Amino acid sequence: MNNDFAGRIAFITGGASGIGAATARALTARGAQVVIGDVQYDAAVSLATELGAAAVTCDVRHDASVAAAIAATVQRHGRLDFALNAAGIGGVQEKTAEYPAEIWDIVIDVNLTGVYRSMRHEIPAMLMSGGGVIVNIASVAGLSGFPRHAAYAASKHGVVGLTRTAALEYGKKGVRINALCPGFTMTPMVQRMIDHGTPLARLEERVPAGRIGTAEEMAETVLYMFSPASDFMHGHALAVDGGLAAE
Numbered sequence: 001m002n003n004d005f006a007g008r009i010a011f012i013t014g015g016a017s018g019i020g021a022a023t024a025r026a027l028t029a030r031g032a033q034v035v036i037g038d039v040q041y042d043a044a045v046s047l048a049t050e051l052g053a054a055a056v057t058c059d060v061r062h063d064a065s066v067a068a069a070i071a072a073t074v075q076r077h078g079r080l081d082f083a084l085n086a087a088g089i090g091g092v093q094e095k096t097a098e099y100p101a102e103i104w105d106i107v108i109d110v111n112l113t114g115v116y117r118s119m120r121h122e123i124p125a126m127l128m129s130g131g132g133v134i135v136n137i138a139s140v141a142g143l144s145g146f147p148r149h150a151a152y153a154a155s156k157h158g159v160v161g162l163t164r165t166a167a168l169e170y171g172k173k174g175v176r177i178n179a180l181c182p183g184f185t186m187t188p189m190v191q192r193m194i195d196h197g198t199p200l201a202r203l204e205e206r207v208p209a210g211r212i213g214t215a216e217e218m219a220e221t222v223l224y225m226f227s228p229a230s231d232f233m234h235g236h237a238l239a240v241d242g243g244l245a246a247e
Contacts, residue, residue: 004227006031009077011070013058013118014087016043018187019137019180022215023084023222028053030223035073038087060087060114070121079129082226083122085115086137088155090189093196096150104151111155112162119166123175131174135225136163138179140241156181160237167235178225178233183241184212208243 010027014020015036024034028051036051037058038044048055054076058069073080091107092100115136126132141149142156163179170177184190184203190212194200204211221240224230239245 004030005223008032008081009035009073009079010082010084010226011035011037011073011080011122012084012086013037013060013066013069013114014137015084016040016047016055018086018189019182019185019215019218019222020084020086021047022219023086024051024053026216026219026223027082032082033077035069035076037069058087060085060117061109063117063120066114066117067121070125074125074128080122080125081129081132083118083126083132083134084137084222085118085122085134087114087118088137088189090192091149091151093148093193094150095148099150107151108155108158111152112158115159116162119162119177123166123170126175127170127173131176133226134166134175134177135222136177136179138163138181138237140181140183140239140244142179142181143237143239143245163237164235171234176231176234178230178235179237180218180221180225181237181239181241181245182213182218183207183239183244185215185218186212187215206244207241208246211242213240213242 010032012020016038034053036044036048036055039059041057044055056069056072059065088111138159139156141153142160146153167177
């Protein structure tokens with residue numbers, strides 16, 4: 001797999017932190033040209049400077065921002081081969097009937113509609129150069145219930161459904177689309193859970209593997225999903241979760 005990415009062009013939403021940043025590092029280490037898109041532009045520029053990559057502002061809540069980010073990527077590199085849609089937020093921890101409506105709207109807008117907006121512009125860019133691969137970050141919470149996280153679970157279930165639908169529509173046209181469903185992974189989102197009172201030990205106890213995952217492990221899985229090794233994988237929601245989905 002080490003030689004599969006030399007000279008290839010990748011765009012990442014939410015690329016300045018977490019799984020997005022780890023994937024940017026892994027791709028550039030293997031020779032890819034990466035464009036890091038993030039609403040936190042300064043963080044994107046900092047990482048891009050470190051990696052010798054490019055950075056663009058990308059706010060997935062605004063279609064024009066996503067369109068401009070994809071257009072800048074194609075203008076800079078001439079095409080788009082890979083896209084990782086990793087931008088996402090966790091929302092709040094609250095039972096469904098008490099979940100704040102305004103937070104619900106924001107979580108769905110970022111996590112689900114943001115993926116739609118991203119694919120809406122990534123797919124045409126890939127079709128112009130004969131195809132490509134998209135990986136959408138869903139969650140193990142998109143495969144089962146997730147108490148006190150109604151909006152997050154609903155948004156991630158939606159990402160899985162959107163991924164499968166788009167995969168059926170574009171697979172024969174050369175665009176391969178799948179979803180990665182991480183379990184608890186040490187990212188800023190999980191760190192915020194810990195900071196707000198959820199003990200790390202409690203998370204680890206819930207995982208059959210006895211630990212939480214790392215962003216680097218998820219990044220390596222994304223690279224597998226981008227690579228020719230997974231060419232026959234279409235519309236799949238791949239759980240990488242230490243066994244959570246097996247329960």
